[in-house]
Amino acid sequence: MFFHLWAISALCAVTLSAPFAPGSASRPEEMKVLSDYFHMLATKVQEGRNMAMAPICDISKATLPVASPTPLAGPAEGMTLKHVAIGRGIQNYTCSTTNATAAPKPIGAVATLYNASCVAATYPDLLNILPKLALEFSITPENQELGPSNLVVSGHHYFTNNTSPFFDLNTSGLELGVAPCQKNSSVPAPAGAVVGQNNQGLGAVAWLKLTTRSGATGGLQEVYRVNTAGGSPPKICEGMPATFEIQYSAEYWFFGSS
Ligand SMILES: *[C@@H]1O[C@H](CO)[C@@H](O)[C@H](O)[C@H]1NC(C)=O
Ligand SMILES: *[C@@H]1O[C@H](CO)[C@@H](O)[C@H](O)[C@H]1NC(C)=O
Ligand SMILES: *[C@@H]1O[C@H](CO)[C@@H](O)[C@H](O)[C@H]1NC(C)=O
Ligand SMILES: *[C@@H]1O[C@H](CO)[C@@H](O)[C@H](O)[C@H]1NC(C)=O
Numbered sequence: 001m002f003f004h005l006w007a008i009s010a011l012c013a014v015t016l017s018a019p020f021a022p023g024s025a026s027r028p029e030e031m032k033v034l035s036d037y038f039h040m041l042a043t044k045v046q047e048g049r050n051m052a053m054a055p056i057c058d059i060s061k062a063t064l065p066v067a068s069p070t071p072l073a074g075p076a077e078g079m080t081l082k083h084v085a086i087g088r089g090i091q092n093y094t095c096s097t098t099n100a101t102a103a104p105k106p107i108g109a110v111a112t113l114y115n116a117s118c119v120a121a122t123y124p125d126l127l128n129i130l131p132k133l134a135l136e137f138s139i140t141p142e143n144q145e146l147g148p149s150n151l152v153v154s155g156h157h158y159f160t161n162n163t164s165p166f167f168d169l170n171t172s173g174l175e176l177g178v179a180p181c182q183k184n185s186s187v188p189a190p191a192g193a194v195v196g197q198n199n200q201g202l203g204a205v206a207w208l209k210l211t212t213r214s215g216a217t218g219g220l221q222e223v224y225r226v227n228t229a230g231g232s233p234p235k236i237c238e239g240m241p242a243t244f245e246i247q248y249s250a251e252y253w254f255f256g257s258s
């Protein structure tokens with residue numbers, strides 16, 4: 001019974017939420033993403049029927065994806081995986097309004113984090129298409145529901161200044177801690193990464209390793225941003241306003257000492 005509950009909760013987390021209308025998909029890219037997603041879900045359900053025992057949500061079984069061809073430096077010795085989240089939000093940039101060839105400057109990001117720990121542990125292939133799926137749907141302060149998924153909010157991501165990403169994983173559900181961070185290393189998103197919503201087509205933001213600054217709680221020490229979708233600005237400022245946002249989604253992996 002215990003095993004079955006886990007399988008159901010892992011799959012339910014990514015199945016249809018009630019108010020979602022599949023008919024709202026209009027663009028070909030959106031249709032393709034949705035159809036891949038539901039095809040994969042259907043396959044999981046079919047596989048589940050043939051399994052003697054349903055998969056267990058054991059987060060220690062989840063493996064951090066590393067970008068290829070350039071791999072991102074992995075977690076330090078002794079790190080334990082604490083949480084995996086799908087982030088959905090915006091990357092903010094500023095642009096020179098007087099120099100058309102200047103490059104946009106990143107000034108931070110704001111994203112809602114959704115609990116994907118069990119999906120990471122049981123269905124890594126499904127996890128890895130979630131940023132692509134999430135990017136196709138908009139969230140608003142009033143409606144934080146992530147497209148057709150039932151993923152539950154597990155935290156918030158924002159910046160405290162231009163170089164200080166911050167993660168708050170203390171929710172009413174569970175207090176996993178807070179993580180003020182700094183960039184440790186970065187590799188370009190692999191070729192073939194999802195370029196952006198609404199055919200913005202500007203590219204996916206880099207994969208990152210962040211380390212926590214003083215003030216982190218819950219033993220959080222390292223945060224990875226991988227399987228990014230969208231978020232990159234245009235190469236130059238021509239035609240851009242002084243500040244602007246680019247939609248993005250990504251997986252965030254949180255590690256710490258146990
Ligand atoms: C405009 O930006 C480009 C690229 O950063 C730079 O090479 C150039 O010197 C800048 N021009 C002016 C007038 O600041
Ligand atoms: C990014 O843009 C959002 C929406 O305009 C804003 O609420 C947020 O404060 C901005 N963040 C930064 C770091 O500028
Ligand atoms: C994520 O979901 C799993 C399964 O429902 C649960 O055990 C875990 O506590 C959740 N984590 C957070 C941070 O909400
Ligand atoms: C940004 O915030 C971090 C952490 O609080 C701090 O160490 C750093 O000096 C700040 N940087 C700037 C430019 O204010």
Ligand SMILES: *[C@@H]1O[C@H](CO)[C@@H](O)[C@H](O)[C@H]1NC(C)=O
Nearest residue numbers: 170175176177178216217218
């Ligand atoms: C968040 O949760 C951690 C871990 O349970 C706890 O130590 C901390 O006091 C909470 N609040 C903040 C702001 O870190």
Ligand SMILES: *[C@@H]1O[C@H](CO)[C@@H](O)[C@H](O)[C@H]1NC(C)=O
Nearest residue numbers: 073076182183184185209211
């Ligand atoms: C990255 O993290 C490793 C291990 O935590 C540390 O030794 C190294 O100095 C860090 N590098 C940068 C550029 O912060």
